[in-house]
Amino acid sequence: MIEAACHCGAARLAVARAPRRLTDCNCSICRRYGALWAYYKASEVRLRYRRRDVETYAWGDRMLRFVRCRSCGSVLHWEAAKDPRADRIGVNARNFGPAVIAKVRVRRLDGAKSWKFLD
Ligand SMILES: [Zn+2]
16 A cells, blocks of 8 residues: 655555556646645545544535645545545645655646646
């Protein structure tokens, strides 16, 4: 398993494999978080934190909920907030060890406008 941990270590998650692609999105929330997203099925991600150790943020249509550590503020992942069948989690790959993502291709997504990749 490969673990992602927030800065203080209170919020962690684990996945079975390193990401093959990362997404750098320029939408209003992602550009502020500076996150690099790795997408997994919900069943592939083991969340290793207590709910009381995290805070969540949802905006707009509130389809997604961003989960961050209550103590250090690191954004750990997003998850579906409304649709229980939505089987996708976006893991912020910035919380993996740097070596895990050092050679993974980063694609720039125009989430602000066209929803197309810019590269
Ligand atoms: Zn933390």
